[in-house]
Amino acid sequence: GGKTFNVGGALLHRLVPCRRAGEGVPSDGLHAQRLAAAGEALLEALGSREVSWQPAAAPIALVGLRSKTYGPRYPHFDDVGVDHGKTHCFQALCVEGREGHLTSAVAALQVHVGDPGDPETLRWVNSGQHNYLEVLVQRPDFTPCFQNETFKLTREDWLILCWFDTQPDGPKVVNFDLEVAAMLHFGVRDRRQLHHPLPPFVCQCLFFHDLRLSELEESPIDPALVMDIVWKVCGEEILLEAFEMEDALIPAGQRHWRLIFASVASALDERMAYASYQAVRRAAAENSMYRHVDTLSIINVPEMENFIGYWNGVLLENAMQRTGFMYGYYLEDKNYDEGTRAIMEGIYEPSQEMVGEIAEPLTDDQEMSRVNRIAEALGLECIGWVFTSLPLEDDLLLSPEEVLRIARLQNEHSTDAHFTRYVLSKFVTCAVRPDPANNGAPSVNPFMVSEQACAMLRDGILSSAPSERRACLVREAKPDELIPDFVVEGRSDKKIATDFFIVRVNDTAPKKHQRMFTHADFPRENRPTHPQRREDLKKYFNKIPKSEPSWSRFADFHLLLYIAKEIDVDTAVAIAECVRDRKDIPEGVTFMFNELTQ
Numbered sequence: 001g002g003k004t005f006n007v008g009g010a011l012l013h014r015l016v017p018c019r020r021a022g023e024g025v026p027s028d029g030l031h032a033q034r035l036a037a038a039g040e041a042l043l044e045a046l047g048s049r050e051v052s053w054q055p056a057a058a059p060i061a062l063v064g065l066r067s068k069t070y071g072p073r074y075p076h077f078d079d080v081g082v083d084h085g086k087t088h089c090f091q092a093l094c095v096e097g098r099e100g101h102l103t104s105a106v107a108a109l110q111v112h113v114g115d116p117g118d119p120e121t122l123r124w125v126n127s128g129q130h131n132y133l134e135v136l137v138q139r140p141d142f143t144p145c146f147q148n149e150t151f152k153l154t155r156e157d158w159l160i161l162c163w164f165d166t167q168p169d170g171p172k173v174v175n176f177d178l179e180v181a182a183m184l185h186f187g188v189r190d191r192r193q194l195h196h197p198l199p200p201f202v203c204q205c206l207f208f209h210d211l212r213l214s215e216l217e218e219s220p221i222d223p224a225l226v227m228d229i230v231w232k233v234c235g236e237e238i239l240l241e242a243f244e245m246e247d248a249l250i251p252a253g254q255r256h257w258r259l260i261f262a263s264v265a266s267a268l269d270e271r272m273a274y275a276s277y278q279a280v281r282r283a284a285a286e287n288s289m290y291r292h293v294d295t296l297s298i299i300n301v302p303e304m305e306n307f308i309g310y311w312n313g314v315l316l317e318n319a320m321q322r323t324g325f326m327y328g329y330y331l332e333d334k335n336y337d338e339g340t341r342a343i344m345e346g347i348y349e350p351s352q353e354m355v356g357e358i359a360e361p362l363t364d365d366q367e368m369s370r371v372n373r374i375a376e377a378l379g380l381e382c383i384g385w386v387f388t389s390l391p392l393e394d395d396l397l398l399s400p401e402e403v404l405r406i407a408r409l410q411n412e413h414s415t416d417a418h419f420t421r422y423v424l425s426k427f428v429t430c431a432v433r434p435d436p437a438n439n440g441a442p443s444v445n446p447f448m449v450s451e452q453a454c455a456m457l458r459d460g461i462l463s464s465a466p467s468e469r470r471a472c473l474v475r476e477a478k479p480d481e482l483i484p485d486f487v488v489e490g491r492s493d494k495k496i497a498t499d500f501f502i503v504r505v506n507d508t509a510p511k512k513h514q515r516m517f518t519h520a521d522f523p524r525e526n527r528p529t530h531p532q533r534r535e536d537l538k539k540y541f542n543k544i545p546k547s548e549p550s551w552s553r554f555a556d557f558h559l560l561l562y563i564a565k566e567i568d569v570d571t572a573v574a575i576a577e578c579v580r581d582r583k584d585i586p587e588g589v590t591f592m593f594n595e596l597t598q
Contacts, residue, residue, distance in 0.1 A: 038182035045105035056092035071241035192264040207273035302520035346557035377576035384428030400464035446505035453501035471495040
């Protein structure tokens with residue numbers, strides 16, 4: 001104990017004796033006792049023993065700033081959005097509110113901070129609406145760890161002790177922050193120490209980290225949300241201060257927050273401080289309205305039934321598989337906090353071929369751009385893909401090849417259009433396989449894979465092998481590379497079970513079909529056994545009742561794709577917009593199709 005050591009002039013720790021188990025435990029009872037004692041001392045100094053304390057609202061000077069800054073100047077509200085009037089440390093008295101009278105009372109209380117009545121440690125601040133009496137309090141002695149020239153360590157703070165409105169002299173309500181009063185009364189220099197019975201360590205270590213977030217013009221960052229995340233993740237035990245940095249050197253489009261860590265009653269080293277900082281970064285990304293998709297809602301049930309029926313009734317007997325891209329949109333999933341629900345409205349079946357045991361879309365599919373244009377006119381986007389396969393052995397959910405394929409597609413359908421610039425994907429995979437537990441009937445199982453799987457595939461370190469059917473493989477490092485070990489069940493392993501990477505997605509179907517497309521009858525594109533023909537138009541429109549609204553008669557995803565391919569893209573876009581808005585098709589368009597289907 002008592003030793004010091006220096007590492008390159010940058011890091012200085014002081015070793016101190018450890019406390020015995022059970023000592024130094026935070027106590028709300030002790031905190032309340034100290035506030036009560038400080039309140040009694042104030043009453044005695046003010047000569048107002050017959051007056052009782054009443055709850056007070058937070059000063060206006062703190063309410064606005066609390067959402068931007070966390071630190072010694074401000075009481076520790078439980079949440080940025082709470083009713084600050086219920087914060088227990090704010091109390092009010094109906095007393096003679098003359099500034100000189102209050103200053104004298106505070107000077108009598110101020111026995112541990114400077115000389116009593118020292119004008120250098122007391123000051124009055126007038127905000128126009130209120131008068132504030134502030135007291136200068138020295139911060140605890142800290143060892144700044146990893147200090148550099150850009151970091152200026154704050155040694156003292158002006159804390160608001162009391163305030164009242166600027167009405168004429170006379171009896172009035174004076175509000176006090178009893179935590180500041182208790183700090184003066186007990187010689188405590190950190191609000192957090194009011195909960196602890198023992199004095200702080202001889203020399204606490206201080207760490208700081210900068211949180212950097214990117215900001216888009218159309219999606220500004222809410223600083224109150226950032227501060228709320230920081231407070232909830234770190235808590236007051238290790239977080240001393242947090243504030244947004246105002247620096248001309250910060251790049252445009254970025255905002256920086258400085259986090260300062262110092263434990264009030266326990267040892268804090270650089271690893272613990274860094275772990276807290278990383279936890280804040282992860283929470284900021286999670287609270288950036290990003291998460292994996294929680295639910296896939298197949299709202300167009302006939303569309304999925306047609307896809308599965310073609311595979312099950314035509315292709316499966318020849319051991320052929322099928323794949324398709326799902327189009328729809330995203331909604332909030334109110335079953336989860338910040339939940340996301342993907343809504344499937346249509347399936348586009350691209351040109352494809354069998355590669356081994358799976359169906360692969362052709363890489364040079366010329367129709368995708370046209371399909372995406374029609375989908376955009378409908379207000380839809382590609383939300384995922386669906387594929388069929390034979391049952392996997394040993395109740396395996398995904399094979400190693402499927403995990404890699406899903407990770408590749410999630411990487412290809414990812415975006416950084418978020419204020420954190422975190423690259424994310426909401427691309428859902430839907431696996432269709434015969435279910436042995438249901439007499440071999442096809443079952444639908446939606447999945448995603450983890451961000452770790454996507455990153456490992458992106459960096460070229462994750463692969464599969466025909467001899468390994470249950471696990472993905474981590475390749476060996478090349479001579480000039482360093483690949484970290486992956487710990488599986490407590491030991492380093494180059495084989496990682498596919499279940500480790502799987503993110504399960506719920507699947508639902510509506511009891512009542514309120515889908516965008518009122519029909520799902522037009523023949524599908526790119527089916528080799530059932531190619532589309534011009535006479536399909538006549539068969540389709542002859543089947544649809546003419547009493548339906550004109551937009552409803554065209555409300556078939558594959559009909560619109562066929563019109564875009566065989567007739568005219570602009571005509572298909574115009575019809576798609578009418579389907580989207582539920583409005584009549586222009587007469588010229590309906591006349592043209594009446595002539596085509598005669």
